[in-house]
Amino acid sequence: MKTDGPIVIIGAGEAGATLAADLARRGNSLPIHLVGAEDCAPYERPPLSKAHLEPDEIARVVPLFAGGDIPDAIIHHRGVHALRIDRAARTVELSDGQRLDYGRLVLATGAASRRLPIAEGIVGIHYLRNLREAQALRPLLLAGGPIAILGAGFIGLEVAAAARKHGTAVSVIEPQARILARGVSASIAGKVQELHERNGVAFRLGTSVSTIDRSGDTIALILSDGGTIAATTIVIGIGAVPEVALAREAGLMVDNGITVDARLQTSDPAILAIGDCCAFPLSIYGGRRVRLESWRNARDQAAMAAALLSGEAIGEMPLPWFWSDQYDHGLQVAGLIDEGGTEILRRPNEDVLMSFHLAADGRLVAAQGFGPGQAVARDIRLAEMLIGRGARPDPAFLADPSVKLKSLL
Numbered sequence: 001m002k003t004d005g006p007i008v009i010i011g012a013g014e015a016g017a018t019l020a021a022d023l024a025r026r027g028n029s030l031p032i033h034l035v036g037a038e039d040c041a042p043y044e045r046p047p048l049s050k051a052h053l054e055p056d057e058i059a060r061v062v063p064l065f066a067g068g069d070i071p072d073a074i075i076h077h078r079g080v081h082a083l084r085i086d087r088a089a090r091t092v093e094l095s096d097g098q099r100l101d102y103g104r105l106v107l108a109t110g111a112a113s114r115r116l117p118i119a120e121g122i123v124g125i126h127y128l129r130n131l132r133e134a135q136a137l138r139p140l141l142l143a144g145g146p147i148a149i150l151g152a153g154f155i156g157l158e159v160a161a162a163a164r165k166h167g168t169a170v171s172v173i174e175p176q177a178r179i180l181a182r183g184v185s186a187s188i189a190g191k192v193q194e195l196h197e198r199n200g201v202a203f204r205l206g207t208s209v210s211t212i213d214r215s216g217d218t219i220a221l222i223l224s225d226g227g228t229i230a231a232t233t234i235v236i237g238i239g240a241v242p243e244v245a246l247a248r249e250a251g252l253m254v255d256n257g258i259t260v261d262a263r264l265q266t267s268d269p270a271i272l273a274i275g276d277c278c279a280f281p282l283s284i285y286g287g288r289r290v291r292l293e294s295w296r297n298a299r300d301q302a303a304m305a306a307a308l309l310s311g312e313a314i315g316e317m318p319l320p321w322f323w324s325d326q327y328d329h330g331l332q333v334a335g336l337i338d339e340g341g342t343e344i345l346r347r348p349n350e351d352v353l354m355s356f357h358l359a360a361d362g363r364l365v366a367a368q369g370f371g372p373g374q375a376v377a378r379d380i381r382l383a384e385m386l387i388g389r390g391a392r393p394d395p396a397f398l399a400d401p402s403v404k405l406k407s408l409l
């Protein structure tokens with residue numbers, strides 16, 4: 001699939017900027033336009049809820065382009081929104097008045113924080129999706145809080161860990177009965193919760209916020225179980241919604257993300273979609289459609305798009321993989337845990353827990369691990385290989401830490 005006109009990429013985040021860099025590196029001869037709404041050079045998002053918020057770190061930004069320099073081959077439209085796509089004319093209208101022609105268009109618009117309606121307009125309420133929001137949050141953690149975090153997902157828990165490193169008092173409020181209810185098993189989530197509790201985080205699970213009131217410097221949260229919490233800063237981490245407005249307006253198929261096929265093609269063959277904004281089929285799970293909010297997925301799909309736009313063959317969509325760092329611990333998840341009916345636990349030592357998920361036919365379909373530093377990284381890599389090969393390992397071997405996973409390959 002060779003392109004025959006400029007390549008326009010909308011969204012200069014992980015997926016869009018990685019794709020542009022890859023195309024430039026390949027010596028692509030067509031103009032590459034990278035349109036980004038944020039008024040800064042493209043940067044890595046994962047550190048925003050980790051190193052960026054920590055006390056001993058200069059609030060540094062990790063650039064997406066090596067050395068922070070954007071290659072000459074890329075025309076970066078910085079601080080500019082793509083407003084409209086005209087599919088018949090193959091043009092994109094920008095907020096600065098320009099109109100770009102495209103041969104191929106790539107949507108890499110990412111996702112936006114899910115908003116909590118009762119919190120709108122209240123001073124002291126924060127979300128965390130971009131650099132500007134991280135820069136606003138950091139001094140508030142240094143100021144000492146107390147802070148309340150709504151939502152016990154990855155972002156909320158990473159902010160909680162960073163806040164505790166500042167010594168800031170933290171409460172986490174979650175309507176579900178447990179933390180990390182989406183995408184992580186109860187066993188692993190239990191270990192994560194223990195670590196947070198050891199570090200002084202107070203959890204209020206199975207309750208939601210019914211009223212938010214600000215008076216002076218204090219924000220009072222009234223909970224559905226009748227409890228109250230007072231804080232100076234509220235961080236809301238209740239998930240993200242894919243940025244699909246442009247695609248929808250242009251008449252592209254959208255269903256929990258911009259619908260693409262295994263070649264990342266939308267319902268218009270001239271338009272691809274990659275990263276957090278797209279929903280794609282995973283052949284390893286029988287073509288099940290998923291939308292992932294994951295750094296590696298954004299980069300993998302950027303690499304696939306670069307190959308496709310250069311007329312090269314591509315392989316299968318890679319296995320989902322996600323990591324999170326909290327305190328000095330790392331959590332990794334490979335595969336989709338809800339594909340497996342049976343969970344097998346392995347405890348290499350008191351600090352480390354691995355969990356394997358087997359489908360009804362015995363196939364390993366997902367693995368998770370939680371432990372200090374990089375303790376689980378190697379086993380997760382091996383588990384990814386087992387999943388990729390459709391292995392049916394003996395559950396007794398999976399549970400036994402003395403059996404090396406490598407020997408099951």
Ligand SMILES: Cc1cc2nc3c(=O)[nH]c(=O)nc-3n(C[C@H](O)[C@H](O)[C@H](O)COP(=O)(O)OP(=O)(O)OC[C@H]3O[C@@H](n4cnc5c(N)ncnc54)[C@H](O)[C@@H]3O)c2cc1C
Nearest residue numbers: 011013014015037045046081082110275276293294295298
């Ligand atoms: C705080 C934080 C921490 C994270 N930590 C982890 C982690 O530990 N592990 C992990 O696996 N993943 C993590 N992620 C997820 C990971 O960063 C995302 O999956 C990844 O950034 C997705 O890349 P993307 O390019 O699809 O979207 P994004 O990186 O969100 O980029 C989309 C860009 O498109 C721009 N845009 C949208 N609409 C328009 C428009 N109309 N015109 C112009 N520009 C537009 C947006 O402004 C944005 O800059 C984290 C995310 C956040 C926010």
